[in-house]
Amino acid sequence: MKILLWEKNKGFTMVEIIIVMALVGIGMTFAMKLISYYQNKKLILEAQEIMNQLEYAKERSITQDERSKWGVHFDNISASDVFFVLFRGSEYQSSASFGRTNLDKSLRFLIPTSTQALDIVFNTLSGKPTSSEKVIIENAFNGKIIEINVSSTGIISISAVQ
Secondary structure, three states: OOOOOOOOOOOOOHHHHHHHHHHHHHHHHHHHHHHHHHHHHHHHHHHHHHHHHHHHHHHHHHOOHHHOOEEEEEEEEEOOEEEEEEEEOOOOOHHHEEEEEEOOOOEEEEEOOOOOEEEEEEOOOOOOEOOOEEEEEEEOOOOOEEEEEEOOOOOEEEEEOO
């Protein structure tokens, strides 16, 4: 008759559980940093796209393209349909708009505020807007904010608020 000196262990030791938890924690930290980076990148790219549209509207106004003023319309009227679009004329009309861009679902306009719209129109020849304006977009995921300013002299700039 054989006598077993030890029985086969069943289950995990505390050390094994702690090691697995530490590895999962490190993996989650890395994943959260990666998601945050991706969300910030989306915010920056969207702000650059808005700035490009504003510069393009300004350029078309200066050159009197199609003998008209040009502008960018920012629409925040419906929470499910937030967008910006280049347009021709003194005020936004969907029939004279070009290149509509929907705002990413993880981003939102703070200015124009919800249920409002904003038109930034540039005068012909001078390229100056009818008034100084700003557009603020926020990353709903992490609260990061970028402000796009259009000065009364027509200078367009981007600044990170948070």
